[in-house]
Amino acid sequence: MRITDIRTVQLTRRFSHPQRNSCDIRTERRFTFVLVDTDAGFTGIGEASGNQNLIAPIIAAHYRNRAVGLDPTDSEGLWRKLYAGGAFWEIGGSPVCALSAIEVACWDIRGKAAGVPVSQVLGGAKRDWIDAYASDLHWDEPASMADLARRYVDQGFRWMKTHIGAEYDRDLLRLEAIRRAIGPDIGLMIDINTVYDRQTAREQGLRQAAFDPFWFEEPIAPADYAGHAWLKERLPMPIAAGENLYTLSGFEPLLACGGCDYVMPDLLRCGGIGQGRLICDAAESAGATATPHNYSGGVGLAATLHLMAALPATRLLEFDPTGTAIYEELFVEPLTVKDGRVRVPTAPGLGVALTDEIIARYR
Ligand SMILES: [Mg+2]
Known part of the structure; x- marks a missing residue:
């Protein structure tokens, strides 16, 4: 099985009452979902934490072309190639959040392809x-x-x-x-x-x-x-x-x-x-x-x-x-x-x- 495309969908949920903590006041939440398509007809879904303004461009510019053609059922191999595939590593922050979303989507594909839940x-x-x-x-x-x-x-x-x-x-x-x-x-x-x-x-x-x-x-x-x-x-x-x-x-x-x-x-x-x-x-x-x-x-x-x-x-x-x-x-x-x-x-x-x-x- 090969990855044919990675897409992002950003959604927003607005609050009736703000959420506060020691360093932030939120009046809405934004979610970036990451969809990994394959040549076998399965699409895996991941979700990205991190800076919601950065995830889509990071995936488009940094990961998408390197991920297309890789086998999503080998999530460990895929992770290593995308994390450590160049001379300069992105070892934290939003790049690793974007990679996390792709990796989670690959587990979804692994489960769907085998017809079993990811826990299995x-x-x-x-x-x-x-x-x-x-x-x-x-x-x-x-x-x-x-x-x-x-x-x-x-x-x-x-x-x-x-x-x-x-x-x-x-x-x-x-x-x-x-x-x-x-x-x-x-x-x-x-x-x-x-x-x-x-x-x-x-x-x-x-x-x-x-x-x-x-x-x-x-x-x-x-x-x-x-x-x-x-x-x-x-x-x-x-x-x-x-x-x-x-x-x-x-x-x-x-x-x-x-x-x-x-x-x-x-x-x-x-x-x-x-x-x-x-x-x-x-x-x-x-x-x-x-x-x-x-x-x-x-x-x-x-x-x-x-x-x-x-x-x-x-x-x-x-x-x-x-x-x-x-x-x-x-x-x-x-x-x-x-x-x-x-x-x-x-x-x-x-x-x-x-x-x-x-x-x-x-x-
Ligand atoms: Mg906490």
Whole structure:
């Protein structure tokens, strides 16, 4: 089988209510879907994270001509050729996000060609349902964050994540309101989105520890590996990081210095499903828990479900119940979420499809 073309489709979903975190206010989400066509009639679908203005030109100018003619069922060989095929490598950022999307689409083709779900191509699903955490309780007034937190508990979620970090004292009010609303038994993850320096992370982390966080995510700059290890020694709660790291090589220094407890490769960012699997395996070997990051339109959710189903040591799917992705419409079988768990798709390939109706609605 050979690749005959790679196309991109960009869609936009506008919000009724802005989403805020420590460094960003979003009023819309843009999704770039990457379609890989083959001479066998199969089209694979991927999705690109990264700068949404850059993905389409990167694919058109950097990857498309080099990918046409390659065998999509050899996703490892294809990945190596596209990642390391020249004298100068693109080792991170949007180029690796674009490559991740192509690679994920190739896994979709592998599954469709074999008539089995991607989890089967990955060695078989070891579980049919994955425990999920609700992501996210975006930065807002404490009372409205607490209301939403309570609704997530009522929906059945046993874990949830909040984004704070832009304020110090008022962030404690947010955590206090959320913890009071959800009670002591629900896991509460805190995500700082990298805005603290080491000392601020230590000071604020010690104050936030009073609310029993399940983990403390991306407190500092992603490549300050030693800083993560420094912080882990000084804070009582587990450290989570990794959504801003690329390829196994980017994770190895973090694992080597013991800098985090929960390792968060994003399959749409880290290089794709193949690199994601290597990173999850390396995390397990290093004594850390892999918990893939997922902030996607829906293709990333499907890819993450398949990989987590195949790798039983991974824990806690990042699931977006805010209604700002396009999860339900993309899934071929109904997306089933029950008691805080999400069912692994069983349709051939990833189990998602970009229909004309979706394109017309979000173009
Ligand atoms: Mg995060």
